[in-house]
Amino acid sequence: MMKKVFILMLLFLSFFNVYSQNHITVDITDDVYTILDMAEVQGLCSKLANSKPYTEKYIKEKLVEIIDNLEKSNKEVDHNKINVIKAYLNKFNAPKNGFDLLNFTYRIDNNKPQKPISFEVNAGISSLFSGGKYTNSNYNSFGFEEVNNLNFVGDLSKYFSYRVTGFLDISKVPLQTLGEYDIGQWWYDQDRGNEQLRRYIIKKQNNSFLPFSYKKVWDGSFYFLSDVSASGLEGWSSELGFGFGMLTDLRFSFFDDHVNFGIARINREWGAMDNGSSLVLNKQARPFAAIDYTIKLFDFLSISGLTGFLEYPNRSDINNNAWYAYEKVEKSDGSVEYVRLKKGSEDSFFFQNLFALAMVDVDFKYLHFDFGSTCIFPKRFEFGYMIPTIDRVVYQNNVGDYDNLSLFANLKFRIPNVGYVWGSLYLDEINAFFTNFIEKTRAMFAYQVGSKVNIPLWSFTTLSFRYTKVEPYCYTHHGINYVPYYQQYIAENYSNNGENLGYYLPPNSDEFLIKVDTRPIPFATFGLQYQLIRHGVDWGKGSVVGSNIYSELPPIERSGMRKYFLHDGVYEWMSIIGINASYDFKNFKVPVKVFTNIGYIYQWFTNIDGEPGKSAAYHYYSDDEYYDKNGFVITVGIELFNY
Numbered sequence: 001m002m003k004k005v006f007i008l009m010l011l012f013l014s015f016f017n018v019y020s021q022n023h024i025t026v027d028i029t030d031d032v033y034t035i036l037d038m039a040e041v042q043g044l045c046s047k048l049a050n051s052k053p054y055t056e057k058y059i060k061e062k063l064v065e066i067i068d069n070l071e072k073s074n075k076e077v078d079h080n081k082i083n084v085i086k087a088y089l090n091k092f093n094a095p096k097n098g099f100d101l102l103n104f105t106y107r108i109d110n111n112k113p114q115k116p117i118s119f120e121v122n123a124g125i126s127s128l129f130s131g132g133k134y135t136n137s138n139y140n141s142f143g144f145e146e147v148n149n150l151n152f153v154g155d156l157s158k159y160f161s162y163r164v165t166g167f168l169d170i171s172k173v174p175l176q177t178l179g180e181y182d183i184g185q186w187w188y189d190q191d192r193g194n195e196q197l198r199r200y201i202i203k204k205q206n207n208s209f210l211p212f213s214y215k216k217v218w219d220g221s222f223y224f225l226s227d228v229s230a231s232g233l234e235g236w237s238s239e240l241g242f243g244f245g246m247l248t249d250l251r252f253s254f255f256d257d258h259v260n261f262g263i264a265r266i267n268r269e270w271g272a273m274d275n276g277s278s279l280v281l282n283k284q285a286r287p288f289a290a291i292d293y294t295i296k297l298f299d300f301l302s303i304s305g306l307t308g309f310l311e312y313p314n315r316s317d318i319n320n321n322a323w324y325a326y327e328k329v330e331k332s333d334g335s336v337e338y339v340r341l342k343k344g345s346e347d348s349f350f351f352q353n354l355f356a357l358a359m360v361d362v363d364f365k366y367l368h369f370d371f372g373s374t375c376i377f378p379k380r381f382e383f384g385y386m387i388p389t390i391d392r393v394v395y396q397n398n399v400g401d402y403d404n405l406s407l408f409a410n411l412k413f414r415i416p417n418v419g420y421v422w423g424s425l426y427l428d429e430i431n432a433f434f435t436n437f438i439e440k441t442r443a444m445f446a447y448q449v450g451s452k453v454n455i456p457l458w459s460f461t462t463l464s465f466r467y468t469k470v471e472p473y474c475y476t477h478h479g480i481n482y483v484p485y486y487q488q489y490i491a492e493n494y495s496n497n498g499e500n501l502g503y504y505l506p507p508n509s510d511e512f513l514i515k516v517d518t519r520p521i522p523f524a525t526f527g528l529q530y531q532l533i534r535h536g537v538d539w540g541k542g543s544v545v546g547s548n549i550y551s552e553l554p555p556i557e558r559s560g561m562r563k564y565f566l567h568d569g570v571y572e573w574m575s576i577i578g579i580n581a582s583y584d585f586k587n588f589k590v591p592v593k594v595f596t597n598i599g600y601i602y603q604w605f606t607n608i609d610g611e612p613g614k615s616a617a618y619h620y621y622s623d624d625e626y627y628d629k630n631g632f633v634i635t636v637g638i639e640l641f642n643y
Contacts, residue, residue: 001069012038022116023251023260025053026268028283031086031582035519036062038460039085041452043416044069046365049529050370050410051294052269052283055251056092063089068255075518080521081459087522087587095120102591104641107155118121124641130214132207134631138176143170143208144240147217150247158624159254165247167304169218172240175204179539179625184552201550210599211533211631212504218243218313235314247287258296270304270359273412273422274464277503279446280374280426281357282409284504286311286497288355293569305388310376312352313498332434332610352379353402353492355501356389368422370411376477376492377403399601404492417461419453426502428474428494431559439614441553441561443548446470446503459520472508472536472546472563473553475500494548500549508536508547508565523584533574534566540625542570543606568612570626575602593639603629 026032033052036059039045050620051060067086070078095105109118126149131142149167156162159288180200206214216544237243249264264297267287271277290308297303359372373394375385381407392405402554424447431442452465475494494501505511515529536544538551543552546563565579582595605628607621 007551013571021254022155022158023055024163025249025251025262025264025266026055026059026092028269031525031562032063033275034092034517034525035084035088035460037452038454038462038517038519039066040414040461041417041419041454047365047368049269049294049302050271050361050363050368051226051292051359052272052456053266053594055253057253057257060089060092069236069522076458083522084519088209091586095128095517102586102589104591116156116158121151121640122153122422123148123150124544124639125637126637128635128637130208130633132209132631134207134303134629136629138629139207140627141174141176141207143171143173143214144204145169145173145217146235159252160250163247163249164350167217167245168242169245169417170216170240170242171237173206173208173214173216173237175236175238178205180202180545181538181548182383183548183550184554185266186373194518203548203549206631209523209635210576210578210597210601212284213597213635215286215499217245219245219311222314224461231317244330247613260294262292264292268292270306270307270357271372271408271410273410273420273424273448274450274452277424277450277466277468279424279448279468279503280372280406280504281501284499285501286499288496290355301362302363303359303388305386307354307355307386308357309379310353310355311497313495315498339614345585353377353490354379354382354385355496356382356385356392364506366414368414369410371409374406374408374494375403377401378490378492382520402480404494406494417454419451422449424448426474428476431612436562439562439564440559441472441563442542442558443444444471444474452547455516455518458518458520461516461520463514463516466516467510467511467512468503468505470503470505470507472565473551474507475502475549476507476546476553478552486531491550495549496612505533506538506549507537507551508544508563510534518568523587525580525582525593527578527580529578531574531576531578533576535568535572535574536565537572537605537626540570540628544569544571562612564614564616566606566618567608567614567616570605570607570621571618573604573606574624576600593640595631595637595639597635599633599635601629601631 034047036048036614040048045062051638061409063085088192091524095103095107097108099106103122106123107118107120107121109116115585124173125146127491129144132139134140147167147169149164149165151163153163155159181203183199183201220243221235222241224241228240233444247265249266252261252263254257263304265287267283267285268281269278270281288308289308291308292304292306293449294304296300316406332380340401353376356375357372360369361370362368373392377385384390384399385392392640396403396405407427408425410422410424414420428441428445429443430445431440437443446469448466448468450464452462452464455461455463478495479491514528517527519525536547538544538547576599578597578599580595580597584593605621605626606618608616608618610616
């Protein structure tokens with residue numbers, strides 16, 4: 001009897017609080033997504049939507065469902081599991097009217113569930129320190145970041161919720177310059193048949209954090225404290241300074257949440273079979289403004305789509321003096337010298353692009369399948385890309401454009417309380433499907449296989465594994481200058497604000513990843529993971545073509561090019577072990593959360609003997625340009641109030 005009363009109370013409280021910012025999305029970095037994935041693996045909740053972030057209402061409904069299923073289980077009730085879920089559920093309960101010191105929040109509402117009007121303002125601070133100590137002191141580095149945010153959230157009816165977040169970022173994350181990388185020739189230049197007008201990008205490396213673990217926070221300009229009067233276009237916190245940012249979320253819901261519509265600049269993850277695994281729109285991608293929608297036609301069928309504005313990469317190593325052309329000059333002694341040309345038309349290479357994505361989601365008890373397409377196109381109104389039922393490849397051919405199109409699909413098979421396995425495929429460009437598909441460079445694609453299983457050790461514990469391969473030139477696209485609406489050279493690679501929209505690995509890479517995640521007690525997290533990453537070098541004399549997202553296939557002899565992973569040049573190998581943990585002291589009425597990550601990295605290089613090809617043997621390699629990296633990276637942080 002007491003169990004039933006407990007569940008009814010939770011359901012009542014959830015219903016009462018469901019109208020507090022009920023349609024506002026929860027940031028995809030929030031740990032609640034991990035606990036929901038764990039619960040799905042254990043069969044404690046129904047299938048999860050495949051487009052993130054989720055709304056507060058959706059998350060609370062899932063958490064209540066988990067508690068209900070735990071209570072109804074024929075097994076002995078696991079009270080620790082219930083307490084863990086309650087900790088997450090309480091996190092989303094709306095504070096009382098007035099000032100709440102624990103959450104540093106002021107709230108006012110009309111207390112009318114059927115016609116809710118509310119306004120809430122809260123603030124928070126997050127600080128982290130991270131440093132790498134290596135056996136080779138050239139790599140030693142220290143980074144710092146503090147983010148101060150101010151949030152305005154609320155409801156204007158039971159159909160509409162809003163959030164506006166502004167933040168000040170103070171940081172210093174130095175980058176080490178590794179060298180230059182030849183990304184190709186100007187595609188449509190008159191001299192494209194010779195070696196003139198080649199382009200290079202500067203490759204830099206962040207040693208303060210583990211590889212692929214840091215994402216900048218600020219938007220737009222960044223100002224160094226040493227020269228605040230400057231333009232702010234330096235683009236990166238190579239020295240101590242500050243930047244600003246803003247996120248917004250306006251969200252509508254109709255027909256009992258079967259139709260959801262948003263106008264937002266937020267972080268997203270679509271088409272992910274595991275948290276952070278998406279090949280098409282990954283959680284590590286930079287946020288961008290977009291209109292998005294999800295229509296749930298049946299319990300097993302839904303369609304989703306978005307159209308948004310991608311952002312300019314304010315990075316000096318990407319869009320400033322790194323984008324220049326070289327002219328081949330033959331000297332009197334017969335030697336050859338490449339002379340940098342003056343900046344010219346290449347300055348307009350980064351024209352603002354738009355991004356469109358459509359996805360169909362089919363989900364049954366044991367089987368999940370989704371598929372869709374994406375398109376990156378120069379800023380123009382293209383109505384056909386916004387219609388989810390029109391194939392983008394066909395439409396592009398009909399209107400005669402040369403945009404960056406892709407197809408993707410995911411398949412997942414579940415066994416409740418055991419786990420699931422999945423496979424993902426992202427098709428960037430497929431040429432010569434039936435002739436040397438594996439070796440032809442024009443076959444640009446990424447794929448992933450993985451599994452996630454329940455470990456009945458602690459309350460919520462999972463073991464996951466995935467292998468991801470990003471083929472050379474995948475996520476890249478040749479620049480265009482023959483679009484009728486524009487006169488400048490335009491880049492259309494699969495990026496936003498200088499970062500990949502898809503998986504975080506650059507082209508010509510693969511990754512073996514295995515990790516254990518657990519939530520042993522309320523307010524605590526713990527994780528252990530191992531990564532082996534291999535990547536074609538994209539700097540220096542041993543660089544491999546197609547290994548950078550800004551790479552372009554040459555305008556001539558494209559069809560004759562071949563790819564031989566690990567057998568066509570210098571490759572970097574990264575072996576990474578990481579341990580992470582966090583604890584939230586709200587249980588003790590203290591608005592503080594602490595977290596840490598301790599990692600070890602060993603990086604080395606291989607090269608080949610002779611000509612590239614399947615038979616070319618690769619071996620350990622080290623010289624004055626490519627040398628081992630061996631050391632520890634420690635990150636510690638603290639979050640205060642709203643987080």
